[in-house]
Amino acid sequence: MISVTEARKFILQNTQDFGTEEVPFLQSVGRILKEDILADRDFPPFNRVAMDGIAINYRFFNEGIRNFKIAGIQPAGSKQETMKDASNCYEVMTGAVLPNNCDTVIRYEDVTINNGIATINVDKLNEGQNIHTKAKDGSLGDVLIKKNTLISAAEIGVFATVGKTTVKVAKLPKVMIVSTGDELVGVEENPEAHQIRRSNVFTLVSLLQKLNIPSETAHITDDKSILKQKIASFLQEFDVLLFSGAVSKGKFDYLPEIFEELKVEKLFHKVTQRPGKPFWFGREASLGISERNGAASPKNNKTIVFAFPGNPISTYVNCLVYFYEWYHKSVGIDYKSQTAILSEDVNFRPNLTYFLQVKLFNENGILKATPIKGNGSGDLASLVHADGFIELPKTEELVFKKGNVFPVISYR
Amino acid sequence: MISVTEARKFILQNTQDFGTEEVPFLQSVGRILKEDILADRDFPPFNRVAMDGIAINYRFFNEGIRNFKIAGIQPAGSKQETMKDASNCYEVMTGAVLPNNCDTVIRYEDVTINNGIATINVDKLNEGQNIHTKAKDGSLGDVLIKKNTLISAAEIGVFATVGKTTVKVAKLPKVMIVSTGDELVGVEENPEAHQIRRSNVFTLVSLLQKLNIPSETAHITDDKSILKQKIASFLQEFDVLLFSGAVSKGKFDYLPEIFEELKVEKLFHKVTQRPGKPFWFGREASLGISERNGAASPKNNKTIVFAFPGNPISTYVNCLVYFYEWYHKSVGIDYKSQTAILSEDVNFRPNLTYFLQVKLFNENGILKATPIKGNGSGDLASLVHADGFIELPKTEELVFKKGNVFPVISYR
Structure with a gap:
């Protein structure tokens, strides 16, 4: 029997590296970024007009001039124009390139336009106002997002902006969730008086789904030889096995001895906690099982086994406390408690x-x-x-x- | 120009009812439950053994007896046994039905077993201990989960337990997200000096995905007649249109006049906030557009239009502040600020x-x-x-x- 602190230590010492994969950027929400995202140009890439209005050369305003002839329009999405006579003005739209020879933007609200002449109605301007200057937010080559970031909508916007159609993210572990217990019947079944429906595997599926991890489920009857045979095959295929039940002192709690027989090293069994005390945690001793079968191993990791006690709250809290922390550490995320x-x-x-x-x-x-x-x-x-x-x-x-x-x- | 408080009021006065649908229970995480979930039997459905150990009749322990002959085993998942001689004991497993004539369970840790006799090694027992009594958590017919609950892993476990293979949830709105602005090019393109890549529609897609709402996206060029034609067609098909851009004072900010021409009632335009001030919000005046076309309307709601300003932070914050609150109210969830x-x-x-x-x-x-x-x-x-x-x-x-x-x- 070990403490929660020791159990946590064991678990964090036995993380896995799932590798990386490229996914379309828009499908990466909730995944863990595994590359730095760099600015592919300056941001903004040009002196960007930040208000709809007129652009002028501040020098003339400073000299007392208030009426400016409109020499043209610079819409967003058009090539940069040049205002040839610097004492004129240009109508400019938010998102447009600031025309050459202009350095200050006055919003429409502060201007009157009559017969092609814009009159500025305010007495004070700040030189350079309403311009989002080139490279103000970042320069070509700057790291905009660091590796090992959990991707949210904010990151998606940056991926799009820098043209990352695909991004490198942590691969997801292959997870099998197994329930045991002969009292359990399917959700679609009508249980007899002494039976109940399976539920723990589905809460586990949903708790993993919250981390964007897909999983498979199985139910195995309380028969030792069948249990052993199925678990041996799961060990070959999955990075992680989660169990619910059969780890306590019951006559049919075969899991600990089966794990031993299958060379899954016990790292601990039983934690001084309530609920969830009979929690069993271990790791495949080597990748040997699949090698013995002569097949190339479909996984790169020694399988990790989280065998939770079968009571619903025990399973639930242990998944949250131990699996969640293990997963975050595995993919490189600081788990903020x-x-x-x-x-x-x-x-x-x-x-x-x-x-x-x-x-x-x-x-x-x-x-x-x-x-x-x-x-x-x-x-x-x-x-x-x-x-x-x-x-x-x-x-x-x-x-x-x-x-x-x-x-x-x-x-x- | 109205205040944020008034804007919120308008938005919450114009919620929609998307209707309901049945989905497989395991796919319902993140959806909004639209039925009460009732206990289909008592929980637990029987006096459930809560520890691996032996079950006795307390009367005999109370009379000083410490040695009990093991009359049988009651595994989890087996029909209830009857202990014929009430002075004997039964071995019982967690999750099993308590055998008839037993009323107290002693865990294996407190018992020694030799030659078919279990000796109890503790001096004090509580009558009825280690039994999770029938109906303690709830009785047949009790409401276990109320309508209008956001479904998490906890609810999934209850659905499974009561045999709800499908559950009734709020339908999702049909949402179209539209960007405008001729400066925008695709994520996969190499922008010219005066161009930038589209990003706002993708942050909006991701922000909606966080609410489990799928959406479609479109980009429309800054050409009034094309804009009008496309928006007219979107109004026929979608419950909600989200726009980014073209609602301010620019020469090509056509959206407000197009909405007016298409009989989308302006509920407000411009909010005293920063960022995001030029936000335009409105609602289709009637379901008439599709009726005029002689087609059955594919939607039941008057389309709601959220037209956000095009700056990235403006779009982002307005979606979080207004769309999120509107959606939660629409589906019946108290938005906890x-x-x-x-x-x-x-x-x-x-x-x-x-x-x-x-x-x-x-x-x-x-x-x-x-x-x-x-x-x-x-x-x-x-x-x-x-x-x-x-x-x-x-x-x-x-x-x-x-x-x-x-x-x-x-x-x-």
């Missing part, structure tokens, strides 16, 4: 780290966590009423006081 | 609502917003360095003080 303020006293006697379901509220910039009364680790419906888990440390004290700050993981 | 604490003084002279780019930090349960220096509404790359926008209200004051709380919208 959040914190929240406990809004009421919590009594907790066992000397275990307590992952307590909470509802999160943002009140005047302060994140408050209010405990949700659940009925233990089997109470799936209680997840619906919460937003996350607050992590109350393993301690001899019996009360966690209202107003104290603790780490929190939100799943919404 | 977040708040953050400003981490430094901000000087802002114009009497406008200021949407300022900020980096957000969670520090000891407190959400802090640090302003990001950008170069105005054209500076797309600055979005990469921020996480959201803080909303500083329109006021005569020139300084927003550090430590004050303001609404914030995060886009990460």
Whole structure:
């Protein structure tokens, strides 16, 4: 039995490198960028007009001139014009190149136009105003986005701007999610009195989907030889296996011994936490299994095995706490842990780290966590009423006081 | 010109009802549930064993008996057994039905088993311990999840448990995103000196994708008759049109007059905010256009038009502020506005609502917003360095003080 801190350490020491792939830029949201994005030209690439209005040469305004003959129009998307007589003006549109010989833009709101003459109605101008000058935001070759960035809409805009039709991102791991337990029937079935429907694999699929990771699912009956045979084949094909159930002390909890027989090295079994204590974590000892079969291994990584206890809340919280952190570290993202303020006293006697379901509220910039009364680790419906888990440390004290700050993981 | 508050009011008065559809439950993450989810049986459906160990009848322990003959095993997934001699015990597995005549479970850790006799090694038991009693989490017919819930992994688990293979969710709006501006070329093209690549439509696509809304995109040249013809056809087909550009004072900013000619009622144009001031918002006056064409209308809603100014930051913030809120209200979700604490003084002279780019930090349960220096509404790359926008209200004051709380919208 190890502590949550030690469990985290083991998990972060056993990350994987999934490699990289090129994807169309618009499909890269939620993926992890694996290249620096450079400016392919200056930004803006030219002195860019930032207001609809007229462009002048400031010198003449400064000399007291207020009436400027309109010598032409510079629309956005047209080649740069040259204002031959610098005492004239040009009508200019937002996004246009500033015409040659102009250096200041006055918005239409401050101008009257009559018979081809623009009259400026303000007494003061700033030389160079309303111009977004060339290279102000960045110069050719500047790094606009760094490698190892989680891609959002903001990054998509920059990819488009610099002409990155495809971008290099971290490949996704191949994940198999397996449930065990003879009490489980399919979602479409009518369970008998002693049966329940499978649900943990689907919550796991959805939790992984939140990280943009697709996954496959399987259910295996509580028969040791069938379990062993299927797991051996999954080890050949997948980077990660997630299990729900069969890791505790039950007579049919075969997983730990099967892993041993299949040369999956146990890194730990059981963590001093509630819920989720019987969590088993390990790693394939070598890529040998597929080599023994004489086939080229379809994966580059030693398979990682997260075998979560089968109670719904146990599976759920362990995926959030351990798999999420492992995945972020694997793809090179700093996992920002959040914190929240406990809004009421919590009594907790066992000397275990307590992952307590909470509802999160943002009140005047302060994140408050209010405990949700659940009925233990089997109470799936209680997840619906919460937003996350607050992590109350393993301690001899019996009360966690209202107003104290603790780490929190939100799943919404 | 209206205020941000008034603009919000107009937008929320003009929501749409997209109707509902059934989708496979596992594809419903991120969608809005449009039915109550009821318990199809009690939860748990039986007195469920919550620990691997032995089950006894407490009366005998209470009478001082510590040795119990093992009369059988009750695995998870098997029909309920009956312990005929109530002074015996049964081995029971987590998830199993509690055998008849048993009322208390002792975990294996507290028991020694020898020659078919289980000896209990603890002096105190709680009658009924380690049993997750029938209906403790909910009874047949209870509402487990309410209509109008945003579906997360937690809800997926409940759908599976109650056998909802499909669920009723809000339909998604049909959205067309249109860019205008002759300076724009495709992402795959090499722009000439006076051109830039299209980017706003793609940031909008990505911002909508974050809400699970798919969208289509188009680019239309700055030619009034072509614009008008295309928009007329979009009005027939789409629930929502989002535009970027052509709503300000430029000579080629045709959109407002085209909307008028196409009987799209202007609800407002221009909001006292920075960036994003020239925002135009309107609604099709009737479903008449398609009716005039003699075709059955493919949509049930009067098309809503969000015409955002073309600067990248203006488009971005207006989509977050107005479209997001409009969408959430349309599908029946309470839009929880977040708040953050400003981490430094901000000087802002114009009497406008200021949407300022900020980096957000969670520090000891407190959400802090640090302003990001950008170069105005054209500076797309600055979005990469921020996480959201803080909303500083329109006021005569020139300084927003550090430590004050303001609404914030995060886009990460």
